[in-house]
Amino acid sequence: MVFTKNYKPRTFDPTSPEPFKVSRSKIDFFGECPRCFYMEARFGVKRPSMPSFTLNLAVDALLKKEFDVHRVAKTVHPLLRSYGVDLVPFQHPNMGVWRENFVGVQALHGPTNLLVFGAVDDIWTNASGELFVVDYKATSKDGAVDKLEDTRWHNQYRRQMEVYQWLLRQNGFRVSDTGYFVYVNGKKDRAAFDAKLYFDVALIPYTGTDAWVDDVLKNIKQCLVGELPSSSETCEFCAYRNSAKNVEETRLAPAQPVKSKVTRGTKTQISSHNALF
Numbered sequence: 575m576v577f578t579k580n581y582k583p584r585t586f587d588p589t590s591p592e593p594f595k596v597s598r599s600k601i602d603f604f605g606e607c608p609r610c611f612y613m614e615a616r617f618g619v620k621r622p623s624m625p626s627f628t629l630n631l632a633v634d635a636l637l638k639k640e641f642d643v644h645r646v647a648k649t650v651h652p653l654l655r656s657y658g659v660d661l662v663p664f665q666h667p668n669m670g671v672w673r674e675n676f677v678g679v680q681a682l683h684g685p686t687n688l689l690v691f692g693a694v695d696d697i698w699t700n701a702s703g704e705l706f707v708v709d710y711k712a713t714s715k716d717g718a719v720d721k722l723e724d725t726r727w728h729n730q731y732r733r734q735m736e737v738y739q740w741l742l743r744q745n746g747f748r749v750s751d752t753g754y755f756v757y758v759n760g761k762k763d764r765a766a767f768d769a770k771l772y773f774d775v776a777l778i779p780y781t782g783t784d785a786w787v788d789d790v791l792k793n794i795k796q797c798l799v800g801e802l803p804s805s806s807e808t809c810e811f812c813a814y815r816n817s818a819k820n821v822e823e824t825r826l827a828p829a830q831p832v833k834s835k836v837t838r839g840t841k842t843q844i845s846s847h848n849a850l851f
Contacts (some may be wrong), residue, residue, distance in 0.1 A: 578625070583613060583775075583788070584808065585616055585617060585618050586615045586798045588798070588799050591687075593682055593687050593688065593689040593692060594615075594687065594688055594689065594798070595688075595689040595690075596688045596689065596690050596691075596794060597676075597678075597690075597691055597692060597789070598678075598690070598691070598692030598693075598734060598737045598738070599692075600615075600791060601690070601733075601737060601787075601791075602730055602733055602734070603791070604793075604794050604797065605733075605790070605809075606806065606809065607806035607812060608707070608797050608803040608806065608809075608811070608812065609795065609802065609803045609804060609805050609806060609807075609812055610809060610811055610812065611794075612797055612798070612802055612803055613802075614796060616798065616802075621813075622811075623809050627838035629712070631772075633710065633712040633758055634695060634710050634712070637695070637696075637710045637756060638710075639696065639759075640644070641663050641696055642663070644663050645662070645664070645665055645669075648662055649662060650662055650824035651663075653756070653777055654698075654777065656777075659754075659777065660696060660700065660701075661698040661699060661706055662699060662763060663696060663697070663698055663699075663849070664696075664697040664698055664699040664705060665730055666697075669697070669727070671692050671697075672693065672697070673693055673695070674693055675693050675696060676691075676693075677691065677693065678691045678692045678693035678694065678719050678741075679691065679692055679693075679694060679738065679741040679745065680741070681741050681744035683744075683747060683788075683791050684794075685788075685791075685792060686792055686794070686795035687790050687795075688794065688795060689823045690737070690740075690741060690744075690791065690805045691741070692708070692734075692737055692738055692740050692741055694707060694708070694752075695708055695709050695756075695826065696708035696709075696756075697742070698754070698851070701779070703748065703827060704748050704750050705742055705748065705749045705750065706749075706750050706752060706753055706754060707735050707738045707739050707749065707753035707754075708753065708754050708755075708756060709731065709734065709735055709738075709754075709755050710751070710755075710756045711731065711755050711756070711757045711758070712757075712758045712759075712760070712773075713757070713758075713759055714759060714760030714761075714762060714803055715759060716730060716761070716762070717851070718774065718776070718850050719757050719759045719774075719776055719778075720757075720776050720778065722777060722778060722780060731755065731780075732780060732782055735753045735755075735780060735782060736782045736784045736787065737784070737785065737787060738753075738796070739751070739753065739782070739784050740784035743784070751781050751782060751783060752779055752780065752781045753779070753780050753781075753782070754776040754777055754778065754779055754780070755777075755779075755780060756775065756776075756777060757771060757774040757775070757776045757777075757778050758773045758774070758775050759775075759776070760773055761773065761774060762849075768846045790826070820834045
């Protein structure tokens with residue numbers, strides 16, 4: 575089963591024989607908080623949405639256009655040459671589909687009947703046909719960004735790349751354990767904005783493993799067919815829901831209706847209204 579961008583999301587039905595789609599980001603979502611994941615996948619209760627990082631999206635779009643020039647010409651991008659990396663953008667008829675949000679590279683995980691997908695930024699290849707997953711990242715911070723740190727976001731980036739590697743392998747491609755981040759860092763040391771942004775661009779290699787993906791997918795399926803999991807200790811959303819519920823139940827007593835007289839002309843009427851208003 576392969577779905578397109580028009581595929582309508584649905585909640586998980588344990589009795590349905592149809593594959594249930596799980597995105598790369600939802601795999602990470604499960605790792606953050608199985609309870610929030612379950613609430614969305616089983617009941618359609620989503621976390622509050624976050625604003626879109628539109629400047630990052632603009633950088634992604636421009637980088638794709640830039641590397642596509644070298645894809646057509648089958649040439650090595652100057653950034654790669656400066657790092658001594660002899661790779662060219664991969665040419666494939668499905669490249670546009672693999673980059674498309676909500677479609678991407680897809681693979682059915684047989685043991686769980688989960689249809690996994692993820693949209694890649696780019697794929698490069700060497701002379702022997704081995705593939706290298708590439709992800710574009712944009713930020714603006716002081717100092718050089720030339721390596722991945724042991725932070726929540728960078729660990730998420732690592733898992734993201736490993737899922738993409740797993741997906742391509744499931745589609746029969748020979749994929750290197752090493753991938754690359756094209757990391758652009760917006761400079762804030764200019765004298766003025768002048769309607770321009772300047773970036774330092776770094777190429778950061780990362781060698782990982784996708785060996786964990788199979789077990790996590792099995793854990794996701796076990797979660798989906800089970801009962802509602804407990805709240806994660808580190809989940810801010812669960813903490814907020816629990817705190818709000820506690821306040822509502824213990825400190826905010828239901829308002830009692832009160833009666834008041836309302837005079838209209840020569841008639842007097844009795845009306846009920848909420849005491850809070």
